[in-house]
Amino acid sequence: MSDESYDHAAIETRWQEAWDDAAVYRTPDDVEDPTYVLGMYPYPSGKLHMGHVRNYTITDAYARYRRMQGDDVLHPMGWDAFGLPAENAAKERDTNPRDWTFDCIDTMKGQMKSMGFGYDWEREIATCTPDYYKWNQWFFTRFYEEGLVERRDADVNWCPSCETVLADEQVEGEEELCWRCDNPVEQRELDQWFLQITDYSDELVDYIDELEGWPDSVRQMQRNWIGRQYGTRLPFDVTGPDGHDHGTVEAFTTRADTVYGATFFALAPDHPITEELVAEDDDVHEFVHHEADPDGDEPNGVETDLTATNPVTGEEIPVYVADFVLSDVGTGALMGVPGHDDRDHEFASKMGVDIAPVVAPDTGEDDGPEAPDVSESAFTDDGVLVNSGEYSGLDSESAREAITADTAGAEEATQYRLRDWGISRQRYWGTPIPVIHCDDCGPVMVPEEDLPVELPEFINTTGNPLDEAEEWKQTTCPDCGADAVRETDTMDTFVDSSWYFLRYVSPDLPDAPFDPARTNDWMPVDQYVGGIEHAVMHLLYSRFFTKALADYEGLEHREPFTNLLAQGMVQLEGEAMSKSKGNTVSPQRIVEEYGADTARLFMMQAAQPERDFDWTEEGVRSTYRFLGRLKDLVQSFDPDAGGSGDDPITDYVADEIDASVAVATEEYDDLTFNVALREAQELVGTLRQYRDYADPHPETFERGLAVAVRLLAPVTPHLAEELYDELGGDGFVAEAEWPSADVDRETAEKRRQLVENTREDVRQIVEVAGIENPERIDIVVTPEWKFDALGIAVESDADNLISELMGESHIREQGDAAASYGQDLQAEREALSMTLAPEDEYESLVAAAWLVEREFDASARVVRADEADDDVANTAEPGRPAIDIVE
C-alpha cells in the first residue's frame, strides 16, 4: 500500500470492535461527578447528515480529551423519536411510525458507530418507548398537582397541513409559517393543555445573566423571547354617549410620563367592549369584520361614540377600535400618545386626532425646556415634561414614578411577551396526555398506577388516529367509574427533550424519572453542543423543566447546561447543505472513501466549532494524505537506529514537542480544535523534517510520535489507536494519559518568537546588504548585564531609570554601553516586558541554529557576548541577538 492512502476500513472496524469488547466508553453508575458532555439528540430521520457528524464529532472529541485528562466522562446518546415525520413516512410507506422510527434508529446508530463516536450505549434512550414517555405523563400529572398545568380554551396556531396546533415558538416569521412544513398557519379556537412556564418568567430572564458559558446570541434571543417590560397599568373609565358605563379599562404603558399627551384611547378588534359595540354600531361592525387588517403595515381604526377618562388629567378622550391593538399584548387596550410614539402619530395623523407634545428634549440648561415640534413626527426619547401640570419640569424617569404613585388605581406592572406553553398536539406519534374526560367529573388525571397510557396501534387515517382508536379511547372515569373517554391529544415533542438529559443518568430506573442522588451529583451538563435553531424553544423549555423539577422533585440544580456551544453549519460553496437544494455530501460515502478519521479531522481543523465552513473534497483529500503520511512516519520508525541525541537539532525537536503539548492542551480546553490540531499537524511536520535532515535520536523521536498520536487521538481515534499500538502503548490510547509539557505556553511562544525573529533578521540583512553567498553567520547572545538592566527597568517605577541602573556596580562598570542602553530603556520603558532568561535564550538559539544553516547554506554559530567582538556584541539586546554575517 502506498503512503498516499491506508486501509482505513480495516483499521476503523478493528478498533470499533476492540472498544466495544472492552466497554471503553461505559460510564459506571458509581463514578462521582463525571464530566457530562452532551450533543443534542437527533430526530431519527433515517440518515446521519453532515450537521450531525459535526455536532457529534465536537462532543466526541471533547469527551475523549476529558477522558485522557483523567476525568470520568458521561457521553450518552439517544433519540428524539416522537414526531410528525414518522407519521407521514408511515403513511407513505404503508407501515407504522414505530417500525419506521426503529428502522431509522438502527441505521443511524450503525452510522454513529462507524464514525467512531464513543457513547455509552447502555444509557441509550428513545423517547417513543413507554418506559420513557411514561415519565412525560408522570411529570404532567405532578405539574398538574402543583398548579403548573392548565386547560383552557385558546386561540391557537393551527397548521392545516400538519393538522395540529403549534406553539408560538413553532410559528416562524412575519408570514407565520409552520416551522416544519413552511405552510401558513391559521388560528383556531381549541381546548388546550398548557404548562405554565410564565410562572418562571422572571427567573428565566434574570438567570440568563449568570449563563456565562452560553453564547451572547442565544442569551439575547431568550431575553427577547421572554420580553419583560416594566411599566404602569393605568385605569381609564369608558363611557357611552348616553352615559352608559362600560367600566374601567386598564391600559399598560411603559411611558406613563406621556399621559398628558394621551389624545385618544384604542381597543383591540376582539376586545370585549368592541364585541359589545359590534352588535350596536354599524361602523364598528364594518371595521371589525371587513376593514381591520392586523397583519398590514397601516394602522387602521374606527372612531366609536365612547369616551375614556384620562385618570391623571380627568380629560375625556375619544375611543377608537384599532387593528394595531393586539388583544394578547398588554391588556388589549392602550392610550394613544401621538406626540411621543411613532405608530400613534401615524394613526392620529390619519384619523385627525390631536397631537400634543408633553416631553421636551433635555438640553441640560436651566432656561426651561421647549416643547418639540411633533406635527411631522413623534419625539420618542425620554426628556423633561412640559404641559403636564404639576409634573412639568420632571425628567421622564421621575415622572413615571410620580404619576404611577399619585394616580388612583394606577400601579406598576410588568409585562412579558412569553406565553404559557401549549403542549396539546392533535397527532398520533407522541406522548398521550394522561387525562380522561368524564361527563360528570370533567377532565381527570390518569392515576399514577395506570401510567403509562400507551399508544394504541397506528391507524392510517386523515385526522388524528387516536380519535379513531375507539377501543382505546373508551374507558371509565378514575373518579366516579362512569363511562368516559381518553384525551386524544398528545404532547409536543419538546416535552420529551426538556428532561432527556436527566434520564441518561439512570436510564432504566423503573420507579422514578431520575435517580435524585446520582442526578444531583452528575448534573448539570458541563458541555452541551447543538444547533442554533434550538436557541429559544428547546433550551428555554429545558430550563423551565429544570426549575420546576428543582421546586417539586428535589433536583438540586436550577439550570441544566453550564456551557453551551452552538455549532456552525457545514456548507457547500457558501450555502447550507439541504436535500431540496440537492447539495448534500453523504457522510457514509466519505467514510467509505476516506474513513471516519479523515472526515472528523477535516471538519475539526477546518474552522472553530461555532463558525460556518465550506466542505471541500480537496480539503478532505489533503487531510487523508496527512493521515497517510503520519502512519508512514510511525511505521518507518526504528527504535534501534539513530543518533545519540547529543545534538542541537534533537534539543530543538524536544522543545517543539513540549510547545505543541502546551498549546494544544489549552486549545482543547477551549474547544478550539482547529488550533489544537494545527499544532499537532505541525509537530508531525517537524518530526518528518527531523527524520529527513538529521539522524534522529530514537527516544526523542518516539516521544514526538507518541505525543502527536495523543494530540490527535480525540479527533482521529481509530488511526491513533493503531499507531499507539504500533508504538507499543499499553491498553487503548482512548484511555491513555494526556501528554504533559515541560514548558508553559508563554515560554514556548517566546522561544518560537525569538527564533522566528532572529531568522527574519538574518533574512533581512542578507537581502538588504545584498549578500550573495554567506559563509558564516554568527548569532551573538546579549551580555547578562543587559538582561539585568532590562529586569530592573521593567520592575522600576523610579523617575530616573538611568541613575537606578547606575546604582548597580556591574552595570555601571559597562561605562558608555550601560549609559546608552539605559537611555534606550528609558525611552521605551512603558512598553518593556521580560524576555526569556539569558541561558534559555542562548539554548533556544543553539537549538535553532540548524534552521539558519539549512536555510542559508552557511555555517551558523551561536556565541556568548564575551566570545564576540565588542562592536558586534554591543548591538545585541535581550530577545534580540546581534548578528554578524561573513561572506
Add this chain to the structure above:
RNA sequence: GCGCGGGUAGCCAAGCCAGGAAACGGCGCAGCGCUUAGGACGCUGUCCCGUAGGGGUCCGCCGGUUCAAAUCCGGUCCCGCGCACCA
C-alpha cells in the same frame, strides 16, 4: 424600529474581554529547492521605501482617553442574526 454580533492586508480569518512589535494561521499569487510524498512536499516572499536587522503608512469612518489604541470610551456608516403595528 428595538436588541445582539460583526466590519482587520487580494480573499478567508486570529488578536479585542485583561492597551505595549506591520498584526497568528490558511487560500491565492511569485521565487527557490526536491536521485522525490510528484496535479504533491519543503523553504522563502507577498502595504511602501531602504546595499546590516532601518524608516514610513496601516485594523470601516470621525473624534476622545493614554507615554502608548486593532484593542478602552463616544459618535457615525455599512453587513449579518433575532424580535417586532409589543403599547
